[in-house]
Amino acid sequence: MSFAEACRAGSARDWDAAVNHPFVDQLLDGTLPDDRLRHYLVQDYQFCDAFVILLGAAVATAPGLGERLRFARVLGAFAADEDDYFTRSFDELGVPPGERAAPELARPTREFDALMREAAGSRSYPVVLAVLLVAEWLYGDWAARGRDRDLAALAPRHRDWIRLHDNPDYNAWVDWLRAEFDNATAAADAEPAAQAFARAVRLERAFFDDALIARTA
């Protein structure tokens, strides 16, 4: 078993709970109420701010130009496709500018933000990779559940969020990240990366929990 797989197995309870979360079930079958999607996306847009910082830290701590360019390409796609998705969905859901830019943050959002900023500040490539890998791999896992569904029948704000996390480019990026994590942790003290990995998995689950239970502002 690779180190990445061992980390995932060590967090299997939270991982599986997140991948099979009722939030994901409702997103995949198109029954997720708009107020829940709205809350989730408003929080997730704030998640994205620190996520971009983390990708920047990956550019800065990667061992060479090839790896830096890989992260830079993902940053570019993130700034285009993913940001477009948020803008379109916020328009459809009637989210005002203030709530897009500076909403009240839910606890899992604050804690994820802190973890990503800590990982970026650590200047440790394995720790940066650990948090990036969880965020991308776990999303790829739940989105893959949509493969045997008729996604064309879903509203674009549901369908596009699923497809952003399950397409050939995205899946290749997750495979690459996983291999990079295995290489980087083999060449360093892997314990801080394993701890960051487990923390991130717990927060992914809490992020979905919050999306279903939180009151709408």
Ligand SMILES: Cc1ncc(CN)c(N)n1
């Ligand atoms: C909370 C969370 N985790 C992961 C992803 C996928 N980058 C996301 N958009 N939001």
